[in-house]
Amino acid sequence: MHLRFTESELATLIQMVSLAANVASVNQKPGAEQGIAAFEDLENKILERASHAGFGEIIEFDEEKQAHRVTLEYEGNSFFQECFEEFREESFWEEMVIRLADRDLIRSIGLPLWEKMSEQERRSRTQDIEKRYWEEFTKHGIERVAVIHPPGEG
Template identity: 30%
Template sequence: MKDMIRLSARQYEDLLKLVYLGNFLVNNYRSDRPVSRFDDLESYLFALAKDYGLAQALDMDAETGTVYPSREFSQTEELNEFIDDFIDNSFWDELVQRLTGRDLNRKHGQEAVEAMNWEQLREIEEPIYKRYASEVEKHGLENLEIINRRAS
Protein backbone atom coordinates (compact mmCIF):
# COMPACT_ATOMS: atom_id res chain seq x y z
CA MET A 1 0.00 0.00 0.00
CA LYS A 2 1.28 3.43 -0.88
CA ASP A 3 1.49 6.04 1.82
CA MET A 4 0.09 9.45 1.11
CA ILE A 5 2.22 12.45 1.83
CA ARG A 6 0.38 15.41 3.27
CA LEU A 7 1.86 18.76 2.35
CA SER A 8 0.84 22.30 3.08
CA ALA A 9 0.54 24.64 0.11
CA ARG A 10 3.93 26.13 1.04
CA GLN A 11 5.55 22.70 1.25
CA TYR A 12 4.04 21.74 -2.10
CA GLU A 13 5.35 24.93 -3.70
CA ASP A 14 8.81 24.14 -2.29
CA LEU A 15 8.51 20.58 -3.63
CA LEU A 16 7.73 22.00 -7.07
CA LYS A 17 10.78 24.24 -6.82
CA LEU A 18 12.99 21.28 -5.93
CA VAL A 19 11.53 19.19 -8.75
CA TYR A 20 12.00 22.04 -11.22
CA LEU A 21 15.59 22.64 -10.10
CA GLY A 22 16.39 18.92 -10.20
CA ASN A 23 14.94 18.48 -13.66
CA PHE A 24 16.74 21.62 -14.81
CA LEU A 25 20.01 20.14 -13.59
CA VAL A 26 19.41 16.82 -15.36
CA ASN A 27 17.69 17.88 -18.57
CA ASN A 28 18.61 21.50 -19.33
CA TYR A 29 21.49 20.53 -21.61
CA ARG A 30 19.89 17.36 -22.99
CA SER A 31 17.53 18.79 -25.59
CA ASP A 32 18.25 15.88 -27.94
CA ARG A 33 18.02 13.11 -25.32
CA PRO A 34 16.18 14.19 -22.16
CA VAL A 35 15.63 11.83 -19.26
CA SER A 36 11.93 11.48 -19.91
CA ARG A 37 11.03 9.91 -16.56
CA PHE A 38 12.09 13.15 -14.85
CA ASP A 39 10.15 15.26 -17.34
CA ASP A 40 7.14 13.00 -16.76
CA LEU A 41 7.40 13.27 -12.98
CA GLU A 42 7.75 17.05 -13.20
CA SER A 43 4.68 17.21 -15.45
CA TYR A 44 2.69 14.97 -13.08
CA LEU A 45 3.52 17.03 -10.00
CA PHE A 46 2.90 20.36 -11.72
CA ALA A 47 -0.48 19.07 -12.93
CA LEU A 48 -1.52 18.86 -9.26
CA ALA A 49 -0.56 22.48 -8.58
CA LYS A 50 -4.14 23.74 -8.99
CA ASP A 51 -5.17 21.58 -6.03
CA TYR A 52 -2.78 23.63 -3.89
CA GLY A 53 -3.87 27.02 -5.21
CA LEU A 54 -0.82 27.26 -7.45
CA ALA A 55 -2.44 27.36 -10.90
CA GLN A 56 -0.03 30.14 -11.89
CA ALA A 57 2.83 27.63 -11.56
CA LEU A 58 1.81 25.60 -14.58
CA ASP A 59 1.25 25.88 -18.29
CA MET A 60 -0.10 23.23 -20.63
CA ASP A 61 0.74 22.34 -24.20
CA ALA A 62 -2.66 22.51 -25.95
CA GLU A 63 -1.75 19.83 -28.50
CA THR A 64 -0.22 17.20 -26.21
CA GLY A 65 -1.78 18.08 -22.87
CA THR A 66 1.68 18.04 -21.31
CA VAL A 67 1.91 20.17 -18.19
CA TYR A 68 5.11 22.07 -17.52
CA PRO A 69 6.30 24.87 -15.23
CA SER A 70 5.02 28.28 -16.25
CA ARG A 71 7.38 31.08 -17.12
CA GLU A 72 5.99 32.96 -14.12
CA PHE A 73 7.05 30.07 -11.88
CA SER A 74 10.37 29.16 -13.48
CA GLN A 75 11.70 32.67 -13.98
CA THR A 76 11.40 33.88 -10.40
CA GLU A 77 14.31 35.73 -8.88
CA GLU A 78 14.65 33.00 -6.25
CA LEU A 79 14.97 30.12 -8.73
CA ASN A 80 17.23 32.11 -11.04
CA GLU A 81 19.47 32.92 -8.09
CA PHE A 82 19.69 29.23 -7.11
CA ILE A 83 20.57 28.28 -10.68
CA ASP A 84 23.08 31.10 -11.12
CA ASP A 85 24.77 30.28 -7.80
CA PHE A 86 24.98 26.60 -8.74
CA ILE A 87 26.46 27.33 -12.17
CA ASP A 88 28.91 29.87 -10.79
CA ASN A 89 30.11 27.64 -7.95
CA SER A 90 30.28 24.60 -10.23
CA PHE A 91 32.39 26.53 -12.74
CA TRP A 92 34.97 27.67 -10.20
CA ASP A 93 35.11 24.31 -8.43
CA GLU A 94 35.48 22.41 -11.70
CA LEU A 95 38.16 24.82 -12.93
CA VAL A 96 40.18 24.39 -9.73
CA GLN A 97 39.67 20.60 -9.75
CA ARG A 98 40.81 20.26 -13.36
CA LEU A 99 43.83 22.52 -12.95
CA THR A 100 44.81 20.56 -9.85
CA GLY A 101 44.41 17.24 -11.68
CA ARG A 102 46.40 18.53 -14.63
CA ASP A 103 49.28 19.62 -12.39
CA LEU A 104 49.27 16.33 -10.48
CA ASN A 105 49.41 14.33 -13.69
CA ARG A 106 52.18 16.52 -15.10
CA LYS A 107 54.30 16.22 -11.97
CA HIS A 108 53.70 12.58 -11.02
CA GLY A 109 52.22 10.96 -14.14
CA GLN A 110 48.65 9.76 -14.51
CA GLU A 111 49.43 6.13 -13.67
CA ALA A 112 51.21 7.10 -10.45
CA VAL A 113 48.35 9.40 -9.44
CA GLU A 114 45.77 6.68 -10.12
CA ALA A 115 47.82 4.19 -8.05
CA MET A 116 47.92 6.44 -4.98
CA ASN A 117 45.68 5.76 -2.03
CA TRP A 118 43.34 8.48 -0.85
CA GLU A 119 45.66 9.78 1.89
CA GLN A 120 48.68 10.00 -0.42
CA LEU A 121 46.66 11.76 -3.07
CA ARG A 122 45.12 14.19 -0.61
CA GLU A 123 48.53 15.08 0.81
CA ILE A 124 49.96 16.15 -2.54
CA GLU A 125 46.69 17.43 -4.00
CA GLU A 126 45.60 19.71 -1.17
CA PRO A 127 48.33 22.39 -1.48
CA ILE A 128 47.82 22.60 -5.24
CA TYR A 129 44.04 22.82 -4.85
CA LYS A 130 44.33 25.49 -2.15
CA ARG A 131 46.70 27.56 -4.29
CA TYR A 132 44.30 27.57 -7.24
CA ALA A 133 41.24 28.09 -5.03
CA SER A 134 42.87 31.09 -3.38
CA GLU A 135 43.89 32.52 -6.76
CA VAL A 136 40.44 32.32 -8.33
CA GLU A 137 38.79 33.57 -5.16
CA LYS A 138 41.02 36.66 -5.14
CA HIS A 139 41.37 37.35 -8.85
CA GLY A 140 38.77 35.33 -10.75
CA LEU A 141 39.92 34.90 -14.34
CA GLU A 142 42.13 38.01 -14.34
CA ASN A 143 45.42 36.09 -14.09
CA LEU A 144 44.38 33.10 -16.18
CA GLU A 145 46.15 32.97 -19.53
CA ILE A 146 46.24 30.38 -22.31
CA ILE A 147 49.80 29.50 -23.26
CA ASN A 148 50.43 27.36 -26.31
CA ARG A 149 53.16 24.98 -25.17
CA ARG A 150 53.17 23.07 -28.44
CA ALA A 151 55.52 24.28 -31.13
CA SER A 152 53.66 24.96 -34.34
Protein backbone atom coordinates in the same frame (compact mmCIF):
# COMPACT_ATOMS: atom_id res chain seq x y z
CA MET B 1 -0.99 6.45 -1.62
CA HIS B 2 -2.46 9.82 -0.72
CA LEU B 3 -0.43 12.73 0.52
CA ARG B 4 -1.77 15.96 1.90
CA PHE B 5 0.25 19.13 1.66
CA THR B 6 -0.23 22.58 3.05
CA GLU B 7 -0.10 25.36 0.47
CA SER B 8 3.42 26.20 1.64
CA GLU B 9 4.55 22.56 1.37
CA LEU B 10 3.09 22.25 -2.13
CA ALA B 11 4.92 25.42 -3.18
CA THR B 12 8.15 23.88 -1.91
CA LEU B 13 7.41 20.60 -3.68
CA ILE B 14 6.85 22.47 -6.95
CA GLN B 15 10.29 24.03 -6.59
CA MET B 16 11.90 20.73 -5.59
CA VAL B 17 10.61 18.78 -8.59
CA SER B 18 11.47 21.65 -10.93
CA LEU B 19 15.00 21.79 -9.53
CA ALA B 20 15.42 18.03 -9.85
CA ALA B 21 14.15 18.03 -13.44
CA ASN B 22 16.47 20.94 -14.34
CA VAL B 23 19.49 19.17 -12.85
CA ALA B 24 18.58 15.88 -14.56
CA SER B 25 18.17 17.59 -17.93
CA VAL B 26 21.82 18.66 -17.85
CA ASN B 27 22.92 15.00 -17.82
CA GLN B 28 24.39 14.24 -21.24
CA LYS B 29 25.69 10.76 -20.44
CA PRO B 30 24.57 8.03 -22.83
CA GLY B 31 21.74 6.03 -21.30
CA ALA B 32 20.51 8.87 -19.08
CA GLU B 33 17.37 9.40 -21.16
CA GLN B 34 15.24 7.00 -19.13
CA GLY B 35 16.14 8.63 -15.83
CA ILE B 36 15.60 12.11 -17.24
CA ALA B 37 12.21 11.07 -18.60
CA ALA B 38 11.21 9.70 -15.19
CA PHE B 39 12.06 13.03 -13.53
CA GLU B 40 10.19 14.98 -16.22
CA ASP B 41 7.13 12.69 -15.97
CA LEU B 42 6.92 13.13 -12.21
CA GLU B 43 7.43 16.89 -12.54
CA ASN B 44 4.61 17.02 -15.10
CA LYS B 45 2.27 15.01 -12.89
CA ILE B 46 2.90 17.13 -9.81
CA LEU B 47 2.69 20.41 -11.72
CA GLU B 48 -0.55 19.40 -13.41
CA ARG B 49 -2.14 18.60 -10.05
CA ALA B 50 -0.70 21.75 -8.48
CA SER B 51 -2.12 23.91 -11.28
CA HIS B 52 -5.61 22.68 -10.30
CA ALA B 53 -4.88 23.25 -6.62
CA GLY B 54 -4.41 27.00 -6.82
CA PHE B 55 -0.98 27.33 -8.44
CA GLY B 56 -2.24 27.92 -11.98
CA GLU B 57 -0.70 31.38 -12.15
CA ILE B 58 2.84 29.96 -11.95
CA ILE B 59 2.31 26.80 -14.02
CA GLU B 60 1.81 26.66 -17.76
CA PHE B 61 1.43 23.95 -20.36
CA ASP B 62 4.28 23.70 -22.85
CA GLU B 63 2.64 22.74 -26.16
CA GLU B 64 5.94 21.72 -27.75
CA LYS B 65 6.87 19.27 -24.98
CA GLN B 66 3.26 18.43 -24.14
CA ALA B 67 4.04 18.86 -20.46
CA HIS B 68 3.44 21.26 -17.61
CA ARG B 69 6.20 23.53 -16.43
CA VAL B 70 6.58 26.52 -14.16
CA THR B 71 6.41 29.82 -16.02
CA LEU B 72 9.67 31.39 -17.08
CA GLU B 73 8.84 34.46 -15.00
CA TYR B 74 8.34 32.34 -11.88
CA GLU B 75 11.43 30.26 -12.59
CA GLY B 76 13.58 33.36 -13.04
CA ASN B 77 12.67 34.65 -9.58
CA SER B 78 12.51 31.33 -7.76
CA PHE B 79 14.65 29.95 -4.97
CA PHE B 80 15.17 26.72 -6.93
CA GLN B 81 16.69 28.62 -9.85
CA GLU B 82 18.98 30.44 -7.43
CA CYS B 83 20.03 27.05 -6.02
CA PHE B 84 20.63 25.65 -9.51
CA GLU B 85 22.76 28.62 -10.57
CA GLU B 86 24.76 28.52 -7.34
CA PHE B 87 25.35 24.79 -7.80
CA ARG B 88 26.54 25.29 -11.37
CA GLU B 89 28.82 28.15 -10.33
CA GLU B 90 30.39 26.25 -7.42
CA SER B 91 30.74 23.07 -9.49
CA PHE B 92 32.57 24.98 -12.20
CA TRP B 93 35.13 26.47 -9.85
CA GLU B 94 35.61 23.27 -7.87
CA GLU B 95 36.14 21.24 -11.03
CA MET B 96 38.51 23.86 -12.43
CA VAL B 97 40.61 23.87 -9.25
CA ILE B 98 40.76 20.07 -9.02
CA ARG B 99 41.66 19.61 -12.69
CA LEU B 100 44.38 22.23 -12.60
CA ALA B 101 45.82 20.83 -9.37
CA ASP B 102 45.76 17.31 -10.84
CA ARG B 103 47.46 18.60 -13.98
CA ASP B 104 50.20 20.15 -11.86
CA LEU B 105 50.61 16.93 -9.86
CA ILE B 106 50.83 14.86 -13.07
CA ARG B 107 53.50 17.21 -14.38
CA SER B 108 55.39 16.75 -11.13
CA ILE B 109 55.18 12.97 -10.64
CA GLY B 110 54.12 11.67 -14.04
CA LEU B 111 50.89 10.14 -15.28
CA PRO B 112 51.67 6.50 -14.38
CA LEU B 113 52.18 7.33 -10.68
CA TRP B 114 49.14 9.65 -10.65
CA GLU B 115 46.93 6.90 -12.10
CA LYS B 116 48.00 4.52 -9.32
CA MET B 117 46.94 6.98 -6.61
CA SER B 118 43.52 6.93 -4.99
CA GLU B 119 41.35 10.05 -5.15
CA GLN B 120 42.07 10.63 -1.45
CA GLU B 121 45.84 10.44 -2.05
CA ARG B 122 45.56 12.87 -4.97
CA ARG B 123 43.57 15.39 -2.92
CA SER B 124 46.06 15.05 -0.08
CA ARG B 125 48.98 15.72 -2.42
CA THR B 126 47.27 18.65 -4.16
CA GLN B 127 45.82 20.36 -1.08
CA ASP B 128 48.27 23.28 -1.15
CA ILE B 129 47.99 23.64 -4.93
CA GLU B 130 44.20 23.69 -4.72
CA LYS B 131 44.35 26.36 -2.02
CA ARG B 132 46.55 28.50 -4.22
CA TYR B 133 44.14 28.16 -7.16
CA TRP B 134 41.14 28.94 -4.93
CA GLU B 135 42.86 32.12 -3.76
CA GLU B 136 43.66 33.10 -7.35
CA PHE B 137 40.14 32.52 -8.65
CA THR B 138 38.52 34.17 -5.65
CA LYS B 139 40.56 37.33 -6.27
CA HIS B 140 40.66 37.40 -10.07
CA GLY B 141 38.11 34.94 -11.49
CA ILE B 142 39.38 33.79 -14.88
CA GLU B 143 40.88 37.17 -15.78
CA ARG B 144 44.44 35.90 -15.49
CA VAL B 145 43.79 32.48 -17.04
CA ALA B 146 45.41 32.10 -20.45
CA VAL B 147 45.60 29.27 -22.95
CA ILE B 148 49.08 28.69 -24.27
CA HIS B 149 48.99 26.89 -27.59
CA PRO B 150 51.86 24.62 -28.54
CA PRO B 151 54.04 25.93 -31.39
CA GLY B 152 52.26 25.60 -34.72
CA GLU B 153 48.77 25.33 -33.20
CA GLY B 154 47.75 28.92 -32.81
